[in-house]
Amino acid sequence: SFTSLNHDMTLPEFKFIWYMEYSHRMWGRAVGLAYILPAAYFWRRGWLSRPLKGRVLALCGLVCFQGLLGWYMVKSGLEEKPDSYDIPRVSQYRLAAHLGSALVLYSASLWTGLSLLLPQHKVQSGQLLRLRQYAHGTTALIFLTALSGAFVAGLDAGLVYNSFPKMGERWIPDDLLAFSPMLRNIFENPTTVQFDHRILGIASVTAVTALYLFSRKIPLPRRARMAVNSLLAVACIQ
Numbered sequence: 001s002f003t004s005l006n007h008d009m010t011l012p013e014f015k016f017i018w019y020m021e022y023s024h025r026m027w028g029r030a031v032g033l034a035y036i037l038p039a040a041y042f043w044r045r046g047w048l049s050r051p052l053k054g055r056v057l058a059l060c061g062l063v064c065f066q067g068l069l070g071w072y073m074v075k076s077g078l079e080e081k082p083d084s085y086d087i088p089r090v091s092q093y094r095l096a097a098h099l100g101s102a103l104v105l106y107s108a109s110l111w112t113g114l115s116l117l118l119p120q121h122k123v124q125s126g127q128l129l130r131l132r133q134y135a136h137g138t139t140a141l142i143f144l145t146a147l148s149g150a151f152v153a154g155l156d157a158g159l160v161y162n163s164f165p166k167m168g169e170r171w172i173p174d175d176l177l178a179f180s181p182m183l184r185n186i187f188e189n190p191t192t193v194q195f196d197h198r199i200l201g202i203a204s205v206t207a208v209t210a211l212y213l214f215s216r217k218i219p220l221p222r223r224a225r226m227a228v229n230s231l232l233a234v235a236c237i238q
Contacts (some may be wrong), residue, residue, distance in 0.1 A: 035063045073098045092154025099150040138207045146202040157190035208235040
């Protein structure tokens, strides 16, 4: 990497990225201990119900898997690729998997914590049921958008076009399907990856806005109303 990409890097610049990586690893290990040690204590004290034990085991297993996946991702950036003329970088597939796993871990942790702290509202009306289903669909779309962002980062696809809403002078760039076979463009063509991320981002904001507008027609509990309003605010900021 030094000879191919960062041959002009100074020692202070190297120390900066080294400490960033070191801090990330140490923070990840601290997160793992924050899961496993209290879980073992609560388990031994008999404070966990049978269903909660299953959740706790799954979360602790996911924490360990997340660390293993991070090592597997970094390893791809250190492997020699004699048949490649590209600059050294980690695999965009492994980066997306690492990010996706982290999002699942965070979401599952938050869901578990809130389900213990807050009573669940029973859905009775058809409108509330449709709102919940639409919210789940919006969540899946946002998750897919985030994963596509990992492919953008892994391929440095954000550097290809820096204009919006057009990409360069065109709405649809000429090299959108330059790779063969066609499916490969979605995951390995930087232009296609950036194009897809833009479309998914616009679709996510549209879905969140539609969810908000639909929710305005339904009498919601205070907590649910706050969640919908916060979702729209965060989507606009993002």
